[in-house]
Amino acid sequence: MWKGKDIIDEEPKVKIMFFLVVPPLLPILFPVFFISDRISKRKETIRNREEEQKKNELKAKIGLRPDENYMCFSHMGGAGVIKCADCGYEEKITSFTHGSYSCTIGRQCPNCYAFVVEYNESEKYHCFGDAEEDFVCRKCGTIIRKKEEAISKGNDDPLFCPKCHSARLHYHMIYIT
Known part of the structure; x- marks a missing residue:
C-alpha cells in the first residue's frame, strides 16, 4: 500500500x-x-x-570626556601612523597584517608604553599555532603575555602615548591587508 x-x-x-x-x-x-x-x-x-x-x-x-573615544589595536587594521593630540608624538605602527604564512600583530607594552610587533609564522594560512613562549617588549624586556593569549583574545585595551601617556591618539592608516 x-x-x-x-x-x-x-x-x-x-x-x-x-x-x-x-x-x-x-x-x-x-x-x-x-x-x-x-x-x-x-x-x-x-x-x-x-x-x-x-x-x-x-x-x-584614562582622562577622556564621554564624547571622546580611545584607540585600541582591535579597532585598527593594517599599518599606519599614530599621533598624540596632546604632545604631537608620531610613530609608524603595525596594528595587524597578514600574509600567506605569517601575521604581525601590534601590541603596546604596559610598562614603557612602547609600540611593538608580535611576529607569528605558521604552516597554515591564518593559523596561529601552539606557541608557548612569552612575548617580550623589545625596549624594556617586560613580559606582556603568552603568545597565543595575545593572538586569540581581542585586545580592547586603550592605547597610550609613549611620550606623555595620553589616551588622545589618532590613527591614520597607510595600508590595510
Missing part, C-alpha cells in the same frame, strides 16, 4: 484541528508574545546602558 495516501488522508484532520484549536488560544498567545518581546527589548536596553556606563567609566579613568 502506498504510504503517501496516509499523509493525504491526515492533512484535512490536521487543518481542522489547527483551525479549531488556534483561534481560541490567540487572546492568550498574543499577550505572551508581546510581553516576551518587550522584556527582551528591555533587557537589551539595560545591557546597552551598562556597557555605555562601563565605557564612560574607563574613559574618565
